[in-house]
Amino acid sequence: MTARTRQLAERMIEHALWACAGLSILVTIGIVGVLAWETAAFLAEVSPLAFLTGRTWTPLFYNQSFGVLPIVAGTVLVATIAMLVAVPAGLTSALYLSEYASPQVRRVAKPALELLAGVPTVVYGYFALLVVTPWLRTWIPGLAGFNALAPGLVMGLMILPLVASLSDDACTAVPRSLREGAFALGATRLQAARGVVLPAAMSGISAAVVLAISRAIGETMIVAIAAGQQPRLTANPLVPIETMTTYIVQVSRGDVPTGTLEYRTIFAVGMLLFVGTFTLNVGSDWLRRRMPGGRR
Amino acid sequence: MTRAAWMDRAFHALGLAVLAVALSALMFLLADVWRDGASRLSWAFVTGYPSRQASTAGLLPAVAGSLWLVVLAAAMAMPVGVGAAIALEEYAGRRRWARLVEINIANLAAVPSIIYGLLGLGLFVQALQLERTLIAGAATLALLMLPVVILTAREALKAVPLAQREAALALGSTKWQTIWHHVLPTAMPGLLTGLILAVSRVIGETAPLIVIGALTYVPFVPDGPSSPFTALPIQIFAWISRPGTAFRANAAAAILLLLGVLLVTNGIAIGVRDRAARRRVA
Numbered sequence: 001m002t003a004r005t006r007q008l009a010e011r012m013i014e015h016a017l018w019a020c021a022g023l024s025i026l027v028t029i030g031i032v033g034v035l036a037w038e039t040a041a042f043l044a045e046v047s048p049l050a051f052l053t054g055r056t057w058t059p060l061f062y063n064q065s066f067g068v069l070p071i072v073a074g075t076v077l078v079a080t081i082a083m084l085v086a087v088p089a090g091l092t093s094a095l096y097l098s099e100y101a102s103p104q105v106r107r108v109a110k111p112a113l114e115l116l117a118g119v120p121t122v123v124y125g126y127f128a129l130l131v132v133t134p135w136l137r138t139w140i141p142g143l144a145g146f147n148a149l150a151p152g153l154v155m156g157l158m159i160l161p162l163v164a165s166l167s168d169d170a171c172t173a174v175p176r177s178l179r180e181g182a183f184a185l186g187a188t189r190l191q192a193a194r195g196v197v198l199p200a201a202m203s204g205i206s207a208a209v210v211l212a213i214s215r216a217i218g219e220t221m222i223v224a225i226a227a228g229q230q231p232r233l234t235a236n237p238l239v240p241i242e243t244m245t246t247y248i249v250q251v252s253r254g255d256v257p258t259g260t261l262e263y264r265t266i267f268a269v270g271m272l273l274f275v276g277t278f279t280l281n282v283g284s285d286w287l288r289r290r291m292p293g294g295r296r
Numbered sequence: 297m298t299r300a301a302w303m304d305r306a307f308h309a310l311g312l313a314v315l316a317v318a319l320s321a322l323m324f325l326l327a328d329v330w331r332d333g334a335s336r337l338s339w340a341f342v343t344g345y346p347s348r349q350a351s352t353a354g355l356l357p358a359v360a361g362s363l364w365l366v367v368l369a370a371a372m373a374m375p376v377g378v379g380a381a382i383a384l385e386e387y388a389g390r391r392r393w394a395r396l397v398e399i400n401i402a403n404l405a406a407v408p409s410i411i412y413g414l415l416g417l418g419l420f421v422q423a424l425q426l427e428r429t430l431i432a433g434a435a436t437l438a439l440l441m442l443p444v445v446i447l448t449a450r451e452a453l454k455a456v457p458l459a460q461r462e463a464a465l466a467l468g469s470t471k472w473q474t475i476w477h478h479v480l481p482t483a484m485p486g487l488l489t490g491l492i493l494a495v496s497r498v499i500g501e502t503a504p505l506i507v508i509g510a511l512t513y514v515p516f517v518p519d520g521p522s523s524p525f526t527a528l529p530i531q532i533f534a535w536i537s538r539p540g541t542a543f544r545a546n547a548a549a550a551i552l553l554l555l556g557v558l559l560v561t562n563g564i565a566i567g568v569r570d571r572a573a574r575r576r577v578a
Binding site for chain 2: 014021031092093097100112116120215217225
């Protein structure tokens, strides 16, 4: 190969590599494009106001109604229950791991927590429907076979490692000298954790929580299996509900012909889901960057 | 003991208790699956065809489908993902462009998997008219695993010592010769670990495959990329959703198989990483 052809080959390889990197941007454009295209077609037939503020969601019934609020409420309800489990438990684990645990305990406990995150969500769905719900029913007689409570609790368990691991990172990033200052003033580990570490790590911890909310909203299989398919505007965790993700699964499993209004609803719901999680992800990233010692 | 010291001890105990409760909840749930499914798990179950009757239903089409999906998805995602990682790590000269790609990848990694299903449905199934086939499913999963592959590949490339690159360049290698002959071989264990981790995340993915239209009853083994398909997690979902308890044992047994596969793949990933780490020390 002459120097000239080699140089040319080098240039072409570099361009090809950048094309690979650029593909990831095409994926984002593809997501937005597909969702926007079908959503626009949907909104041409249903007014955005009726979609976003309506209180009845019956796109698959003869008497169609396209008010998305019931499935948004279902999503928020399950995510709230999940966060009520994941945030206190995750934060406690994180403080324990960063302030109390010996290096040996950390070495075992962190991978063990990761196990929880590695279990496929369809398996968690099985737990929620066939193990946790029957068990809860021995305590709560009014609990329906499908409900928001069991999938919420199980989802909390699934998200716990995310909160714990990111919060632990945030706490570990707090300079040692700050703690030592507190200890020198006679603080216990808990007092140092609450008075010094937590405030200093707060933006990192908030980033973890926001990311966890995003994960909870987008989680599909647990709720598709265990929460039911009954869109209803309620805060009662004991009755069947439907989440946005479950609705998409429900329509996908049925035989709704492509190109119909019913078919387009899943893209409109998907768009809402995407906008919601995207906003949360960007918010989380913004918070993380304010973290001391974090990425710029 | 003062009140503060007492509180300190109490929180220590609380932290341990939370960890113990979370892990024992997982153990308890796994034990339940084992009780329900272990008796159903047999060679005939893994190599049998689906059936309307729970006791004779088998998993072969689902296992074959998952295998096809994972191999095809990895074959698509790996070259592109490693290529992107090389561009970002080795050629990141164009700062602003690289930063944009980085932010984009971080965001993609946090997009819910069901959204990738909608992308696959709109792009591969509808626009490219691939229909509800293995190749459409695999392409969707490839996009889903791309951010993970890129992020892990970057870590693997970062771990290659700069001196190794400088030595090759000093001997007159071009940039690409340096990467191809020196950086990539050294980074290979890390790249493989990343691939296996990405694969084990994708094996359990259910939602995107449902959205692009995986079938739940497939009485044949897929014969090529354009065949309709089912997959292990789809089969589990289908069995869980059936009323009655007969199929519950099947679902539990299939879950045991899925978790077993994940245990093996993750074990391999850890093994590869450890061996590479030991060789580097020696």
